[in-house]
Amino acid sequence: ETGVTQTPRHLVMGMTNKKSLKCEQHLGHNAMYWYKQSAKKPLELMFVYSLEERVENNSVPSRFSPECPNSSHLFLHLHTLQPEDSALYLCASSQGGRGMPGPPYGEQYFGPGTRLTVT
Amino acid sequence: SQQGEEDPQALSIQEGENATMNCSYKTSINNLQWYRQNSGRGLVHLILIRSNEREKHSGRLRVTLDTSKKSSSLLITASRAADTASYFCATDRGSYGKLTFGQGTILTVHP
Numbered sequence: 001e002t003g004v005t006q007t008p009r010h011l012v013m014g015m016t017n018k019k020s021l022k023c024e025q026h027l028g029h030n031a032m033y034w035y036k037q038s039a040k041k042p043l044e045l046m047f048v049y050s051l052e053e054r055v056e057n058n059s060v061p062s063r064f065s066p067e068c069p070n071s072s073h074l075f076l077h078l079h080t081l082q083p084e085d086s087a088l089y090l091c092a093s094s095q096g097g098r099g100m101p102g103p104p105y106g107e108q109y110f111g112p113g114t115r116l117t118v119t
Numbered sequence: 120s121q122q123g124e125e126d127p128q129a130l131s132i133q134e135g136e137n138a139t140m141n142c143s144y145k146t147s148i149n150n151l152q153w154y155r156q157n158s159g160r161g162l163v164h165l166i167l168i169r170s171n172e173r174e175k176h177s178g179r180l181r182v183t184l185d186t187s188k189k190s191s192s193l194l195i196t197a198s199r200a201a202d203t204a205s206y207f208c209a210t211d212r213g214s215y216g217k218l219t220f221g222q223g224t225i226l227t228v229h230p
Contacts, residue, residue, distance in 0.1 A: 004161075043162075043207070043220040046220040050215050078214055090161060094216045104169075105216025110154075110161035 002026055006091050006111035014119055015081060021114045022076040023091030030095055032074045033108065034066060037088040049074060051099035081118045088113045125221045135177050138195040140169035140224040143188075149211045151184055152218065153193050156205045163190055164194070165206075200230040 004025045013019050019046035025032065034046040049068040063085075065077040074091055090113045096105030125142050132138055140149070150169045156160040166182045168175045168191065175182045181194040195202055205225050209218040 006161075034216075042222050043209075043218075045217055045219070048215050048217055055215050056217060070152030088159065092162075096216055101228075103211070103216075105149075105211060107152055107164040107167045107219060108162075108216065109164065112161040113159070115159065 003110050004088075004091060004093055004111035006114050008114060009112065010115045010117075012117045012119060013078070013081065015083070017081075018077070018079040020078065021076040021089055021091075021116075023076075023111055024075075025072055025091075025093035025109070025111075028095070028108060029091055029093035029109070030071055030099060031070060031093060031097070031105065032071075033092045033094075034074065034076055035090040035092065037090060037113070038086075044091070047076075050097065050101075053099075055101070078116075081116075083118050086116055086118045088115050123223045125206070127224060128222065129225045129227070131227045131229065132198055134198060134200055136198055136224055136228075138198050138228070140206050140208075140226070142191045142193070142195045142221060143197070144191075144208075144212075145189065145211045146212055148186075149213075151181060151182075151191050152209045152211065153180075153191075154207045154209060154220075156207065156223070158204075162207065195226075198226075198228045200228050202226060203228050 017066040027085045032049045036044045047066045092108040095109045152167045153165040168184045179196045184191045205223045207223040209220045
């Protein structure tokens with residue numbers, strides 16, 4: 001596998017379920033990101049990990065819980081979601097900063113996304 | 120404040136024509152990037168232009184950046200039906216390469 005992969009590609013879950021989204025990057029990058037893309041809205045940055053440490057939590061509700069066990073894997077754990085959480089969830093990775101906040105960071109490589117429907 | 124606002128919101132052209140999309144932003148940036156997204160899929164990086172650069176080319180793509188006007192444009196020359204997609208500009212203006220995306224331009228190229 002090359003690039004950034006995401007599983008599952010489609011997920012339908014009830015509001016009381018618990019599920020996890022998985023992202024894996026095969027590019028040797030040191031930063032990973034979760035984005036949410038809803039209809040009619042710009043991509044929203046949710047979380048940023050640099051060298052497996054969370055460095056950004058963009059006011060995301062606690063029903064979304066990220067996990068980065070190593071630099072190649074990123075998870076998004078979901079529980080008690082709401083219908084308005086239905087969206088395309090995109091994972092991305094990039095290289096830069098050597099774990100520091102400063103530039104330069106390179107372009108981001110995105111996975112194909114997980115289409116989430118909350119019923 | 121909203122960064123990376125693109126215009127037009129939608130653009131419809133014939134194959135062979137050029138397509139120009141514009142992006143405006145509000146605060147200083149480290150770099151500006153353009154991405155393409157085919158319907159409901161992941162984003163594909165097209166070009167990154169740094170704040171000290173004014174123009175960049177990649178194949179049929181030409182990007183300009185005017186930091187005094189806080190604006191950028193993406194030109195696709197000799198468009199093809201396969202260029203049909205949504206195009207987004209994104210600004211890197213903070214730390215850890217965090218990007219702020221605009222709403223995007225939906226480009227339709229008719230064969």
